[in-house]
Amino acid sequence: MALTRSHMLSTSLLQAAPAAAPAPSALIMRDPPRGVDLRPEAPGLDDASGPAARRTRIWEFSVNLHCSIVGTCLTTAELRHIVDKVRVGAAAIASDHDLHMSGVMLASHRESGAKFLQKALDRRHRAAIARFAKARDAAAVLALWEEALRQGDIPGAYWAALTHPEATEDVIKRVFGDVHMLSHLVGAANRADIRRLRQLEEDNAALAAKLQRQQRQLHDGFAARDETIRRLNAMLARRAAERSEEAAAQPDDAATVDRLIRDLDRRLARETARRERSEQRVRDFAAQARAHEAERESHAVALQELEVAERHLAALARRNGGDDALDLAGLTVLYVGGRAHQVPLLKGLVERAGAGFLHHDGASSTAVRCCPA
Secondary structure, eight states, X not given: OHHHHHHHHHHHHHHHSOSSOOOHHHHSOOOOOTTOOOSOSOGGGSOOSOTTOOOOOGGGSOHHHHHHXXXXXXXXXXXXXXXXXXXXXXXXXOOXXXXXXXXXXXXXXXXXXXXXXXXXXXXXXXHHHHHHTTOOSHXXXXXXXXXXXXXXXXXXXXXXXXXXXXXXXXXXXXHHHHHHHHHHHHHHHOHHXXXXXXXXXXXXXXXXXXXXXXXXXXXXXXXXXXXXXXXXXXXXXXXXXXXXXXXXXXXXXXXXXXXXXXXXXXXXXXXXXXXXXXXXXXXXXXXXXXXXXXXHHHHHHHHHHHHHHHHHHHHHHTOOOOTTOOOOTTXXXXXXXXXXXXXHHHHHHHHHTTOEEXXXXXXXXXXXXXXXX
């Protein structure tokens, strides 16, 4: 913050400070003109020690102090705003030096602009004025001024010290002399910083212009994009309308398309029915296959049973008699069908049991016959 104030101070004081300090008598506060109201305009900022104690107004100073006050305690932007209020349009085209000279001229005329300067200075340096208001004598004012010099807080302390009710001629000469010499010291020591500051200001202006151009380009780009979208939507709408008109103007083509669609629908229905019939045949074949498998399994069980019966008959045929021999008591046994090689075994078994044996092959129509021995 101190560096910024040094830059401002160096720029303003190099323009505002005279080549040599004016004579001491020129710095003494002049008597206020007739009719000037000596009551404070900002009671909150003035010292309240007594009816005669009030801060000095800028138009009550000698013109020799106006240059340093305007150049030290106000920024160029603030001064330009004040001058523009008093002289409409003049500040917009004035150079910094011309602007400074206009501010110095306004400081001497209460009704022509000095009141604006007074209010702007009091508003900008309110904190410094409140800090200096605690001083009750000239020594306390100088002590606060020296502290401000050490801290580099020059603009606000300068205005607060000059306008303090206890600021004597010696205080004003001391404060003005410090600021006058400080302008030379700062100018000699910070020329490189001043050049750098000006370069930064130029760069900042260039960047601001570039940003403005880019924002304008973005705005133009968005506008062009929206216009392109609008044109494309209009083209799509026209194309859809043209297609509708073409379809209405060519009914034959529409009828051909309808016939083609109907033919395709019929073919699709036929193919669907054919597929359904094929699926039904597949289901029927699957059912038949399952039935055949069940029948085959049944035949396999029957064959197993026959094999067991044959083994049992063979075992009975090999027996010559015994306690468990069968006794059929003259009955006649009819054997229908069966296997040819089983007939002799059954015949021998039945006859040993005391019965007659008859066989029929189950296929021919011939009468039942008795099997030969």
